[in-house]
Each structure stands twice: as C-alpha cells, then as structure tokens.
Amino acid sequence: MSDHHHHDHDHGHDHGHDHxxxxxxxxALPSIEAQILETSVRELLIEKGIVxxxxxxxxxxxxxxxxxxxxxxxxxxxxxxxAFKEKLLTxxxxxxxxFGIDMRPMELCVVENTEDVHNMVVCTLCSCYPRxxxxxxxxxxxxxDYRARAVREPRAVLQEFGTVIPDSQQVRVHDSxxxxxxxxxxxxxxxxxxxxxxxxEKLVTRDSxxxxxxxxxxxxxxx
Amino acid sequence: MESRYKPGDKxxxxxxxxxxxxxxxxxxxxxxxxIERIVGSFPNPETLAYGHSGLPYKMLYRVNFRQGELWPxxxxxxxxxxxxxxxxxxxxxx
Numbered sequence: 001m002s003d004h005h006h007h008d009h010d011h012g013h014d015h016g017h018d019h020x021x022x023x024x025x026x027x028a029l030p031s032i033e034a035q036i037l038e039t040s041v042r043e044l045l046i047e048k049g050i051v052x053x054x055x056x057x058x059x060x061x062x063x064x065x066x067x068x069x070x071x072x073x074x075x076x077x078x079x080x081x082x083a084f085k086e087k088l089l090t091x092x093x094x095x096x097x098x099f100g101i102d103m104r105p106m107e108l109c110v111v112e113n114t115e116d117v118h119n120m121v122v123c124t125l126c127s128c129y130p131r132x133x134x135x136x137x138x139x140x141x142x143x144x145d146y147r148a149r150a151v152r153e154p155r156a157v158l159q160e161f162g163t164v165i166p167d168s169q170q171v172r173v174h175d176s177x178x179x180x181x182x183x184x185x186x187x188x189x190x191x192x193x194x195x196x197x198x199x200x201e202k203l204v205t206r207d208s209x210x211x212x213x214x215x216x217x218x219x220x221x222x223x
Numbered sequence: 224m225e226s227r228y229k230p231g232d233k234x235x236x237x238x239x240x241x242x243x244x245x246x247x248x249x250x251x252x253x254x255x256x257x258i259e260r261i262v263g264s265f266p267n268p269e270t271l272a273y274g275h276s277g278l279p280y281k282m283l284y285r286v287n288f289r290q291g292e293l294w295p296x297x298x299x300x301x302x303x304x305x306x307x308x309x310x311x312x313x314x315x316x317x
Contacts, residue, residue, distance in 0.1 A: 107262070109285075124248055151250065154290075155299045170302040173290075177246050178283055178308035179265050 066135030072204035120211035244272035
C-alpha cells in the first residue's frame with residue numbers, strides 16, 4: 001500500500017531534535033531489517049526498470065509538497081456549501097472526485113466537530129493518515145507516545161497541544177486502524193458569515209484536521 | 224456480501240489468540256461496543272499481509288466504545304468515546 005512506505009524525510013532524524021515544546025520521547029530505533037528490506041526492494045525495482053529513481057523522487061516530492069491547503073479547501077467548501085458537506089459526510093469518494101482526488105482502495109471518513117463532540121484522529125498500529133490530502137504526517141503523529149496516549153488519555157494529550165475541551169463536550173477518538181482514512185471537519189468559527197472562501201481557508205490548519213487543536217482564532221490572522 | 228450486524232447493534236470483541244498480522248488492537252478485545260456503521264467488504268488484511276489474495280473478503284464495521292468501558296481508570300468525561308474499525312470475524316453479539 002502506498003501508505004506504508006518508509007522513505008520519509010524525517011526517517012531516523014527525529015530523535016531529540018523536536019523544538020516545538022511537545023513532550024519528547026525516544027522511540028525504539030527503526031528496525032534495521034526493515035530498512036534493509038526497503039532499500040533492497042526499492043533498488044531492485046529500479047534495477048529491473050519497473051520504476052525509475054526519478055519516479056520515486058517525484059512521488060515523494062508530490063506528497064511532501066501537499067501542505068494543508070487542499071484539506072483547507074475541502075473544509076471551507078463543506079462550510080459554505082451544505083450539499084457538498086452532505087456528500088463529504090456520506091459519499092466521500094464522490095466529494096473528493098470534485099477535487100480530483102482518488103484515494104481508492106482507501107476511503108475517506110470525515111468526522112464533524114459539533115457543540116457536543118470534539119474529534120481526534122490517531123493510528124495506534126502504525127501511522128495511517130490521509131496522505132493524498134494532507135501529505136506526510138508530522139513526526140509526532142508517528143511516535144509511540146502519541147499513538148499510545150491518544151486513545152488512552154486524549155484530554156491530557158490535547159492539553160499538551162494547548163487544546164482544552166470542556167467536560168460538557170465529548171472527546172471522540174478515532175483509531176484509523178484499517179481501510180478508512182480520517183479528516184476532522186472543524187467547526188466554522190462564529191463571526192465569519194461574510195468571509196470569502198480565501199479568508200476562511202487561512203483559518204484551517206493541519207492540526208485542526210487531525211483534531212489536536214481547533215482552527216485558528218480570528219485574531220490570530222493578520223490583515 | 225451480507226453484513227451480519229447493523230448500526231446500533233451491541234457487539235463484543237472476541238478475545239482471539241491469533242498470531243501474525245491482525246488489525247484488532249488488544250485494548251478493545253473482550254470489550255462491548257455498538258456498531259456505528261457498516262463500512263463495507265475488504266480483502267482480509269490478515270492473509271493479504273503474507274502475500275495471499277485476501278479472499279474471501281471480510282465485512283468491516285466502525286464500532287463505538289465508551290472510554291470508561293475500555294479503560295477502568297479513564298480520567299476524562301464519562302461521555303468520551305472511541306471509534307475504531309473492526310472486522311466481522313472479530314465480533315459476537317453482546
């Protein structure tokens with residue numbers, strides 16, 4: 001599956017170099033056998049002319065270049081177009097096709113934040129993530145401390161990301177452990193009724209679509 | 224393909240002692256939850272992982288659990304829940 005390749009940019013380089021204030025925990029080193037296997041298969045595929053080195057480089061570049069803007073566009077479209085939102089929540093394949101995205105054989109599951117529920121996504125087994133939309137996951141998403149604690153003590157993890165959810169709101173954790181990939185549809189902030197799509201897109205962050213924070217507040221935006 | 228369960232059904236996750244590639248984490252085994260939706264049928268990852276065809280397809284569901292059911296000393300709100308994808312052969316009616 002294209003989702004499980006090991007050729008990430010932070011492969012082996014995310015030990016102790018995280019300066020964003022989040023809790024740091026050394027993971028076990030990646031399996032040497034797995035690294036050798038990946039290198040061997042990749043080199044064999046290139047040698048046999050099945051893919052070229054440039055094909056691989058380009059695929060990584062394409063994935064790496066996906067920031068949050070595509071996801072933000074999808075979120076804003078759902079905020080401003082009720083018919084699209086309904087499609088996104090019930091027939092995500094069709095909704096994504098409107099953006100030229102085909103995630104098959106995986107399927108997108110969009111979980112909507114409401115007054116009553118705050119959603120958060122994790123893959124406890126590995127690092128399943130909606131890569132065709134959001135690109136490469138952040139290093140902390142792949143680390144064992146996030147993957148173990150998000151299901152076990154989500155509110156504590158959220159607080160460490162600076163996100164406090166009142167007890168009146170349910171925290172719902174989604175373990176992305178099989179064939180679905182998840183995006184959180186954050187709540188549209190009040191006071192944005194007159195905003196253009198472009199302005200709204202500036203509010204939507206990657207972390208709000210993973211569910212560890214909410215969208216940017218109105219006063220976070222300059223101009 | 225027929226699905227055995229439907230949304231709203233109470234089910235219990237089986238305690239299968241199954242080595243190899245499984246996608247049912249230990250923290251939900253033996254626990255009782257509710258079917259949130261039928262996802263659809265997919266190749267069986269447990270055999271696909273070892274180079275087999277993954278046939279016959281298995282039915283996949285999303286299951287909702289109360290966090291208090293999963294973790295005896297859960298410290299969040301009693302309303303907190305967790306949702307996860309579970310294959311039909313890992314469930315029994317509760």
